[in-house]
Each structure stands twice: as structure tokens, then as C-alpha cells.
Amino acid sequence: MTRYGTLYGIGVGPGDPDLITLKAIKTLQKVDVVLAAASTRNEASLALSIARPHLGQETKTLRLNFPMTRDAAVLENAWRENAATVADILDAGKSAAFLTLGDPLTYSTFGYLLRVLALHTDAPVEVIPGITSYQAAAAFTGRVLVESGENLAVVSGVADEATLTRVLENSQCAVILKAYKNLPTIRRVLAKLGLGDACVFVTRLGLEGEEIITGLDNLPEKPSYYSLLLVRRER
């Protein structure tokens, strides 16, 4: 009889090594293997660098590689292979922690891993939440995210113009993540809705090149991947 190891989905927070929870630290200290995966190599490295000071002496680290492609079949194949690797670890009775920047259940790849992993093993899964980039941005700028009587929309900046417009029209408060590739579109939508004064753009928080820009007039031409917008209407 094999006893499965547990898979822990761990949110390591937004980048500041001190914005990790005590529960994540205790878990990192006891797991056999730490797994890092992300759509970009930098995210995986950053997640690992946050976790590393907390790892036990015997802990192994393993990077799950994903091809840089939008080809769904190629990606699905990579997920299957990586899930099989993780299942092998758990089936051998070893515990593993899958790292994600921010929170494992908020725009993370951890959900994909869970779905594919369930095809390979019955090993138990435990999720440890993490501080999101937008909470850190709000804290850093001292801006309220959402208050009593308001609602908050969290949306990706890669959404189309109609979706962005509809979401912003129906919320007092909003967070627009991944505000880089489509920043011109996002800016146009915000301006059209008269929300210029309600915005602050936060880029590379806690990293080199960190910047806070209020309003829409001085947004960068080539924004970093680590960019988001906080929006809150005056009442």
C-alpha cells in the first residue's frame, strides 16, 4: 500500500519576501520537493527566490517547463507531462509544494495543474493563499481597494474593449491586471468613461524600475509585464 504525499499549492505573494504567510513558510520547511512553473521564466525564478530562504536543507527544487507558445495542443501536452512528473512524486509518498506568485487561485496556473493532475493521481491537495499583486499595490499607494457599499471588479487587461467597458461601467472600484500589451485600449476605455482622475498605474512594484503614475497622461509607451491599474470612483 502506497501512502500518497500531499501537494501544496502555495501563494508566495507579490514579490516582497516578507509578504509570505507563516503557513507557507512552515509548509516550505517540511516538503520534500518544491515545484516552480510559470508562463514566463522570470515569474518562476522570482517565486523560487522568495521561497528559497525558507526551504529545508534536504528540499529539492524542480522547475516545470512550459513551451512559450499559444498552441493549445502543445501546451496541453506540456501540462500532461508536468502533471505526470508531479504525480510520480506524490505517488512515491513524497510531498511537494507548487509555487505561484500572488495567490494560487487568482489568475494562476495552479488550477490547470489541479485539473490535469486529477487524471493521474488521487493524492490530496492543500491550498495556501497568498497576497495578490493588487493588494500589495493598494497597500503601497495607500489607496482603498473597496469599501462598504461599493463593489470591486478584478479583470485582466488582455480582455477586449467591450468587456473592459462593461466591467468598469458596473463597478465603483476595479483592478486591471496585466496592463501592458493593451494599455492603449485600456487608457481609451478609462478616458471615455471619465475615470482618468480615478486611476493609478503601478508598475514593477518591489522590483527595479518601480513606479506609480496617477491619472492617464503619463503612462509609459512600453509598460512592463508587471503592471496594473487601480481604479476607484469618487462617491
Add this chain to the structure above:
Amino acid sequence: MTRYGTLYGIGVGPGDPDLITLKAIKTLQKVDVVLAAASTRNEASLALSIARPHLGQETKTLRLNFPMTRDAAVLENAWRENAATVADILDAGKSAAFLTLGDPLTYSTFGYLLRVLALHTDAPVEVIPGITSYQAAAAFTGRVLVESGENLAVVSGVADEATLTRVLENSQCAVILKAYKNLPTIRRVLAKLGLGDACVFVTRLGLEGEEIITGLDNLPEKPSYYSLLLVRRER
């Protein structure tokens, strides 16, 4: 010349004492005074109980009292008095930590304190984010909050029926906080939108009487104050 103390707004997380960040712990260990305030006595007690193991030997705790009333004038007066108390501490060069359950900038009273405090002192403020109740609920149930290509709405269950309907119509994913007083209305809206199968109700997470209820058929008659709903449509 007086040197101001710093006011720290600290999110102590959703209840589990291990879901507090390292940064919050380090800050609690160094501040002179810890402040707890909330709309209910239980919330203040819970926040204090999470912080207590991390406090230095010399740290004082102070409860800011708010009358249990909806009278805006009475409440505003209480805020002014409490802000004056906090300002006196900071102006004397002492540092203080204001505790909030969850995150200080997400449906917290910390924003009110900041606004009133600014009338009394120029002391610096630093915010330390915390894990929200809905992140903890998603982690506990192993449900994805929001994934690539989706958007997430965070809304209070005390919102009116029209607002709830509009928000749920425009989001793949939603969190309905404070799902207690208006639970019959919330249930009706979710049923009308065909979202019964997309819901899970989480109550008293990490507390006595913790329960997870899938769907809308078995919701409690008298839900606890610590209740929320997670909603995610199938794609």
C-alpha cells in the same frame, strides 16, 4: 521638534493565526501600541487574538470603541474621538498598529480611520496587506477564484437586488461577502440567473460551526455573520 511615530495598518488575515504575513509579524514585534476596532466586538477580539502571540513584551493593546448604531452623526463623532486618540499616540513619537481582519483596504474600517486621522496629524502611514476571507474560502474548498480570460466581482451581500443581479450578470466569477442578512435575496438572484450549480456557501471558516454547502438548496435559515458565497460559471 517631535518625531512622529508611524501608523501601520495591518491585515491579520481571515482567522487562522498562520495566515498572517511575515511582514505583519515583524511589525507587531516592534510597535509600541496595538489598536483593534471593528463594527462588532467579536471581530476586534478575533483580530487581537491572532496578533497577541506576536506582540513584544512592552506592547500595549488598546481597543477603539464604536457605538453599535447606524446614526451617522454618532458614528462620525466616535471616529473623530478615536482618530484623536491615535493621533496623540503618533504625535508623541510612539508607533501604532491598527489591526483588521482580512485586508486593511478591502471592506475594512481602516480607510475611514485614515481619512479622519489626516485631519489630526501628519504622521506617516504604512499598510501591510492581509489574506482575505474569500481567498481563504477558495483555498479551503480548492475552488479557483478566477482564471485567465475571466473576470471576478467582489460584492457585499448587503447590496440591493438590482446591483447583485447586474454584477453577477457581468462576471464569470464572483464573491458575495456578508451573505447572511440578505441571504434569501441573494439566493433568489442566483437561482434566477441559473447559477445554483456554480455556487458554494462557506460559513465560519476556521471557527466553530464551520460549514461548506454546495448549491442553493441547503442554505441555513439563520446564517452566521461570517458567511460568504463563491460563484464561478462553467465555460
